[in-house]
Amino acid sequence: MNKTPFTPTPLFQLNLMLFLTWPAPPSFVEPLFHREGFALRSIAPPIGVPLEALARAQAADLSIQPTASPELLLEQSSQQQLLLIECKKSSFGPASSTSKQVRALLACPGPYLAERIGVAAAMDWKGYLLYAVGGEQEGPMQDALQALSQELYTARISTADSGAMGIHVRADGVYLSPDASSNIPVQALQQAPTGGVRVMALEEGEDPRPLYLIPLDPSIGVDDPVERQVLEERVRQALTSLIGSRLDMPSFEVTMDETLTAVTEVWHLWEDSQATRGFRNAVRAYVKEALRQMRKLGAHIDLRPHHFAFTQVTPKTARDLRRYLDSVAFRRGEIDLWSKAVQLDFSSLAEGW
Numbered sequence: 001m002n003k004t005p006f007t008p009t010p011l012f013q014l015n016l017m018l019f020l021t022w023p024a025p026p027s028f029v030e031p032l033f034h035r036e037g038f039a040l041r042s043i044a045p046p047i048g049v050p051l052e053a054l055a056r057a058q059a060a061d062l063s064i065q066p067t068a069s070p071e072l073l074l075e076q077s078s079q080q081q082l083l084l085i086e087c088k089k090s091s092f093g094p095a096s097s098t099s100k101q102v103r104a105l106l107a108c109p110g111p112y113l114a115e116r117i118g119v120a121a122a123m124d125w126k127g128y129l130l131y132a133v134g135g136e137q138e139g140p141m142q143d144a145l146q147a148l149s150q151e152l153y154t155a156r157i158s159t160a161d162s163g164a165m166g167i168h169v170r171a172d173g174v175y176l177s178p179d180a181s182s183n184i185p186v187q188a189l190q191q192a193p194t195g196g197v198r199v200m201a202l203e204e205g206e207d208p209r210p211l212y213l214i215p216l217d218p219s220i221g222v223d224d225p226v227e228r229q230v231l232e233e234r235v236r237q238a239l240t241s242l243i244g245s246r247l248d249m250p251s252f253e254v255t256m257d258e259t260l261t262a263v264t265e266v267w268h269l270w271e272d273s274q275a276t277r278g279f280r281n282a283v284r285a286y287v288k289e290a291l292r293q294m295r296k297l298g299a300h301i302d303l304r305p306h307h308f309a310f311t312q313v314t315p316k317t318a319r320d321l322r323r324y325l326d327s328v329a330f331r332r333g334e335i336d337l338w339s340k341a342v343q344l345d346f347s348s349l350a351e352g353w
Contacts, residue, residue: 008169010220011227013087013132015212016167016174017072018043018266020199026211028173030199032188038074038083043214044272045073047116053107053157060155068104069272070129073117080125081185082113084160087132091141091164094148102148105129106159113160128185129162135177138166142179165189166196174200213266218278231263235286238262240325243310247318255307256280259287290330297324 019025020033021040048067057064074083084105092098108116110127119125133141141164152159163182168175177196178189188197200208207226215231216222238259246252260267263283270276291301291308297320302309324330 008089008134008167009224009227010087010089011212011214011217011224012209013089013167014071014217014220015208015214016200017085017087017132018213021072021074022213026208028201028206028208030197030201032176032186032197032199033074033083036186036188037076037078038081038186039076040266040269041073041075041117043072043266043270044069044219044275045117046271047105047108047113049104049107050112053152056155056157057103057107057152060151062103062151062155063100064107065100065104068101068108070105075119076185079185080114080121082110082117082125082127083185084108084113084127084129085132086129088137088141089134091133091137091139091144093140093144094151099144099148102129102145103152106145106149106152106162107157109158109160112158126185127160129160130184131162131164132167132176133164135166135168138164138177138179138182142182146181168196171204173198173202214264214270216279216282217275218282219272219275222282231282232286234263235259235283236290236331239287239290240330244322244325246310247313247321250313251309251311252313253307253309256284257306259283293330294321294324297321 018040019029020031021038022031023034025031025034046067046069049064054064054066070084070086072085074085075081076083086101086105088098106129108127110125111123113127114122114125129145131141131145145162145164149159149162161183163179163184165176165178165182165184168177175196175198176189176192178184178192182189184190202208209226210230210233212227212230215234216227222228242254242258242262246254257267260280260283264270264279287308288303291303295301298317299310299321300312302311
């Protein structure tokens with residue numbers, strides 16, 4: 001019996017959706033959103049629900065969040081289409097506590113959403129809410145979306161179109177299978193064959209996690225040891241590049257934003273304040289410890305709130321630091337980012353060093 005190559009996690013689902021939108025994804029990914037003109041506008045943007053919708057929901061005794069943040073917001077300018085994507089491991093019913101978020105996202109139709117994000121001719125834009133769920137969950141999720149949309153319609157609240165697709169991980173790759181009634185505004189999904197569209201081809205035993213665009217999301221969790229290792233490796237690569245490329249200068253600075261952008265290319269698009277604070281503090285903890293090791297080699301390093309500065313860099317210091325950055329000890333990373341002091345959302349760490 002064929003086994004799936006890995007167990008999908010919420011972070012895998014998020015990164016898969018990012019890969020499908022990315023202009024230059026890994027070679028084994030088919031970026032079907034990008035090929036159809038969708039571009040990533042933001043990650044976890046906070047969207048306030050129309051006040052009229054909130055008032056009507058309250059009058060109808062419907063639980064609804066005043067603000068909701070989808071995983072991704074995609075934009076297709078040629079067709080004036082906005083696509084909200086939310087990822088869940090499994091479906092849920094209208095009575096679930098999660099339905100408050102769904103009602104909030106459904107209550108943001110295209111023209112309203114377009115006006116909120118400041119695009120031209122907002123009234124001409126369409127909106128679609130897409131739920132990406134675990135395999136075999138797309139049918140129940142579609143049913144839940146239809147039931148919640150009907151609730152809002154009965155309460156005289158305008159809604160966005162919505163649909164669900166399943167993420168099926170199989171021995172030869174990852175497939176997207178839309179529910180038959182979803183009508184997702186992506187041609188490849190509308191024409192999906194039986195069994196779904198393969199968007200990630202994997203060889204036996206291949207694992208896509210080392211190539212994640214977001215290697216760790218504290219709002220989802222930090223318990224997966226492979227995801228933690230990926231983050232650590234990404235920080236080491238960032239430091240090797242940012243410091244190693246400047247060691248010919250007698251002094252230089254590296255900003256925290258430079259480091260974070262080197263760790264994840266989508267840093268500037270990530271709007272979830274709690275998640276980004278936790279991610280920043282996790283990276284900062286690793287950088288701080290790595291710099292402490294470099295000081296032992298004679299490096300003069302000043303830590304500032306938003307950057308660190310190397311001064312008095314001599315040829316000998318540069319050689320020693322290059323040797324350290326290329327060493328097995330540094331690549332193995334004997335740094336504990338996951339002690340009680342910095343786990344979960346890392347919010348206990350101060351903004352400084």
